[in-house]
Amino acid sequence: MISNELLLTDTNSEFVRVRFEFVVIYFSIPAAPSRLHSTRWSLGTYLYSFNILKRTMGGKNIHVCPVQIAGGLDNRIRKFFQNPEKILKNHIEEGMIVLDLGCGPGFFSVEMAKMVGKSGEVIAVDLQEGMLQILKNKIQGTEIENRIKLHKCQEDIIGISEKVDFVLAFYMFHEVPNQKKFLEEIKSILKPNGNILIVEPKFHVSKQAFEVTIKKAEEIGLIIAEIPKVLLSRAVVLKK
Ligand SMILES: C[S@@+](CC[C@H](N)C(=O)[O-])C[C@H]1O[C@@H](n2cnc3c(N)ncnc32)[C@H](O)[C@@H]1O
DSSP: OOOHHHHHHOOOHHHHHHHHHHHHHHHHHHHSOTTTOOHHHHHHHHHHHHHHHHHTOOSSOTTSOOGGGHHHHSSHHHHHHSOHHHHHTTTOOTTOEEEEETOTTOHHHHHHHHHHOTTOEEEEEESOHHHHHHHHHHHTTSTTGGGEEEEEOOSSOOOOOSOEEEEEEESOGGGOSOHHHHHHHHHHHEEEEEEEEEEEETTTSOHHHHHHHHHHHHHTTOEEEEOOOOTTEEEEEEEO
């Protein structure tokens, strides 16, 4: 769940303590009695773990999800309640060029690469080199390796020139300091019939904050195409 490399390079004892708690909770879930092993119990535990990890980030860039919790973003439990294929099936077709903004460890990028097929392309963009490295290691030597292009962006500049059919921004928008500027750039690289799916965590982004993001999107000329349901989340599909 957490890479050896990250564990070996980590000297922060608080992180080690919290990770240990996370690992214990994670592995105790399958062993829990069936009465406790309900979806609600598992989700509650997962979110609790995610939050204590976020709280103890200890220092820099506290608005950005740290590389050290990448394992919490890509695992079986999450796939059970946020299945990428189910979430994306109405948006991605074979041959498309799609953008995974704030891809993190690539929980969505990998499924997106399978969905676009051999003729398509996924541009996986992240601010943090460490996240891109995890994704790079994950796809190395697999059949989807050549379908995923990794790109390190800046906080307010995505910096790609390719036009894309679909943009996913999953659990990352609240980490962007200048959302309006970011949305303008997304709009400029989106093909005329393209969709943007923004999903934010309910436990972290209030209804009002999400509405502010949508308002900024409308101010730059994007329109709401759909309000999809994504478990534990607030979501919107935007169009040009
Ligand atoms: C909570 S993680 C979500 C990762 C992934 N989308 C997922 O759902 O598994 C947020 C990610 O967004 C990235 N991020 C934050 N601000 C960003 C920005 N301005 N541009 C690109 N990526 C950003 C972080 O580095 C982190 O990998």
